[in-house]
Amino acid sequence: MKPTILLLEHENGSLRKSAHELISTAQKLNGTNPIFGILLGKRASIATQEAVKYCNTVYYSDNSLFDGATADFYCETLLPILSPYESFLMITMGSGKSGNIGGRVAMKLETAYSADVIKLDKNEDKLIVTRSIYGNKLHVLFEIDDSRIILSLRKGVFDATLNEIASGEIVELSEIPQDNKRTEVINLIEEGKKKVDLTEAEIIVSGGRGVGGPDAFEMLSELADLFSGAIGASRAAVDEKWVSLEHQVGQTGKFVAPKIYFAIGISGAIQHLAGMSNSDVIIAINRDPEAPIFKMANYGIVGDLFKIVPELITSLREELNK
Amino acid sequence: MFYYSKKIVLILHEKAQNKELEDDNLNIAVCIKQVPDTQAELTLINDKEVLLSNIPLVINPYDEYAIEAAIQAKEKIGGKVVVFSMGPDSVEEKLRMALALGADEAVRIETPAEVSNPLNTAKILAKALVKYSFDIILFGKTSVDENNSLIPSAVAELLEYPEVSEITECSFDQDSLEARRRDASITEVIKVMYPVVLSVEKDLNEPRYPSLIMIRRAKAKPLQVLTIEDLDITSDELNSIEKKNTFLKFISPPDRKSGIVFSEGSASELVDQLVSRLKEDKVI
Numbered sequence: 001m002k003p004t005i006l007l008l009e010h011e012n013g014s015l016r017k018s019a020h021e022l023i024s025t026a027q028k029l030n031g032t033n034p035i036f037g038i039l040l041g042k043r044a045s046i047a048t049q050e051a052v053k054y055c056n057t058v059y060y061s062d063n064s065l066f067d068g069a070t071a072d073f074y075c076e077t078l079l080p081i082l083s084p085y086e087s088f089l090m091i092t093m094g095s096g097k098s099g100n101i102g103g104r105v106a107m108k109l110e111t112a113y114s115a116d117v118i119k120l121d122k123n124e125d126k127l128i129v130t131r132s133i134y135g136n137k138l139h140v141l142f143e144i145d146d147s148r149i150i151l152s153l154r155k156g157v158f159d160a161t162l163n164e165i166a167s168g169e170i171v172e173l174s175e176i177p178q179d180n181k182r183t184e185v186i187n188l189i190e191e192g193k194k195k196v197d198l199t200e201a202e203i204i205v206s207g208g209r210g211v212g213g214p215d216a217f218e219m220l221s222e223l224a225d226l227f228s229g230a231i232g233a234s235r236a237a238v239d240e241k242w243v244s245l246e247h248q249v250g251q252t253g254k255f256v257a258p259k260i261y262f263a264i265g266i267s268g269a270i271q272h273l274a275g276m277s278n279s280d281v282i283i284a285i286n287r288d289p290e291a292p293i294f295k296m297a298n299y300g301i302v303g304d305l306f307k308i309v310p311e312l313i314t315s316l317r318e319e320l321n322k
Numbered sequence: 323m324f325y326y327s328k329k330i331v332l333i334l335h336e337k338a339q340n341k342e343l344e345d346d347n348l349n350i351a352v353c354i355k356q357v358p359d360t361q362a363e364l365t366l367i368n369d370k371e372v373l374l375s376n377i378p379l380v381i382n383p384y385d386e387y388a389i390e391a392a393i394q395a396k397e398k399i400g401g402k403v404v405v406f407s408m409g410p411d412s413v414e415e416k417l418r419m420a421l422a423l424g425a426d427e428a429v430r431i432e433t434p435a436e437v438s439n440p441l442n443t444a445k446i447l448a449k450a451l452v453k454y455s456f457d458i459i460l461f462g463k464t465s466v467d468e469n470n471s472l473i474p475s476a477v478a479e480l481l482e483y484p485e486v487s488e489i490t491e492c493s494f495d496q497d498s499l500e501a502r503r504r505d506a507s508i509t510e511v512i513k514v515m516y517p518v519v520l521s522v523e524k525d526l527n528e529p530r531y532p533s534l535i536m537i538r539r540a541k542a543k544p545l546q547v548l549t550i551e552d553l554d555i556t557s558d559e560l561n562s563i564e565k566k567n568t569f570l571k572f573i574s575p576p577d578r579k580s581g582i583v584f585s586e587g588s589a590s591e592l593v594d595q596l597v598s599r600l601k602e603d604k605v606i
């Protein structure tokens with residue numbers, strides 16, 4: 001048996017979109033191999049109800065030791081699940097702690113490994129992975145050949161449609177590693193207002209140097225809120241401290257792939273384009289008709305964003321309320 | 323449960339005798355990578371080769387914050403900062419820059435011809451790092467060229483250190499540190515006893531510029547060059563990992579074409595044109 005083992009991200013008892021992407025990818029790849037889903041942390045037991053519709057076996061633990069735990073603790077939890085299998089394919093999400101956990105396990109077991117995969121194909125028995133490198137300026141293809149393989153996927157670029165299977169089995173993990181006592185969680189601060197994660201957002205409204213200051217981002221938020229979208233920014237706007245770093249899209253920020261990307265007052269430096277060129281539709285608003293962003297935008301308006309965005313908000317609100 | 327190769331376990335055991343730095347002070351390592359400037363355009367020569375020769379090489383942007391964090395840690399709690407990088411001769415210029423910023427020693431590891439898998443890079447780095455006895459090992463959270471984000475985790479795993487990744491704030495103490503990181507909608511505040519591996523986010527600090535005096539002093543600071551032979555790593559060992567991934571080819575990402583641009587009319591006319599086109603194309 002060669003299971004496909006997925007480390008599923010979840011929040012408030014629901015699977016995150018990234019988890020849907022993992023399951024969907026595994027289902028498409030799979031054939032007859034069983035799919036194992038692993039859910040660890042707060043309210044994992046609730047999220048199993050959703051996961052079990054799509055996985056053959058769901059392993060979970062909502063032990064509070066996982067809250068704020070470092071990747072080594074997760075890694076030690078996973079090893080006893082993985083080690084019995086001579087061959088497996090484990091897939092995690094590429095960014096954040098999930099990526100760290102996959103990386104540690106890959107190093108410990110010396111499996112085949114590839115990170116930040118943007119496309120996954122099968123050639124007979126072998127996996128062909130595509131990675132995006134040098135800030136999306138180049139794609140590189142590898143063939144992976146090993147009995148044990150660990151991959152991490154770039155968030156937001158894989159399809160997330162799921163097929164329900166007959167209900168699988170739910171297994172609570174009975175053995176959790178001992179607290180190593182070297183790390184201590186001092187505090188876990190939950191965001192007051194629920195914010196949309198950029199890498200999961202379907203609509204992103206981004207501002208750049210052209211928006212002129214922090215106030216304009218309130219206007220952009222109003223546009224984003226029409227679609228329950230997220231706010232993005234170019235490096236220039238982040239460097240000016242108009243918005244915080246977590247909004248930065250680009251080579252030294254986040255790579256995003258929404259359905260619609262509004263680039264407002266963004267000229268389109270190559271490092272920014274690297275982060276958003278996988279968007280389905282790009283809509284650019286800029287007063288400079290020569291701005292590079294227009295070379296890759298599906299739709300553009302040349303004009304004063306302070307006049308155009310309010311009109312756009314009014315017009316789109318009417319359309320969406322129809 | 324140990325899955326390490328015997329060799330690494332041996333080296334871990336030898337660690338106590340191998341300390342090259344003083345015991346009383348904290349030992350801080352920072353690992354950096356040389357990468358192509360993010361502004362550079364890349365050219366494919368054919369589907370197996372990229373033209374990189376005319377591109378300026380810089381310190382990976384995230385690593386600049388790691389260097390600054392290392393120096394700030396030293397300024398606060400004392401100790402010694404050793405900066406590591408694996409790469410060709412040209413890496414020494416980047417190591418000298420780190421020395422000019424305040425690092426005390428530098429180590430360049432010659433990249434073995436066979437290495438392209440990041441697991442091997444981590445193995446080699448871990449063997450170099452374990453020769454010392456570091457309390458804090460700092461990395462940038464990812465490198466902007468390969469974007470694997472693997473090395474900090476893999477090195478931490480080999481050294482059996484915990485890791486706190488993508489930290490946005492950090493305060494260093496004599497035997498522990500307190501760091502903040504964002505995990506989806508939660509900010510985690512974690513205290514860790516040394517030794518620890520850290521990977522840093524961009525808003526951790528404001529990297530300083532080197533002074534002329536420091537640049538001059540950096541020339542006299544020790545810079546050691548190591549090969550895999552010095553680290554007792556065999557080609558066979560590296561090849562057993564390399565053979566798992568076979569490079570097929572490079573391709574250029576699909577080009578986006580420019581679409582329709584509206585530029586004539588008042589703001590409301592422009593918006594009307596856009597919105598009716600979006601409806602027509604079923605974007606909204």
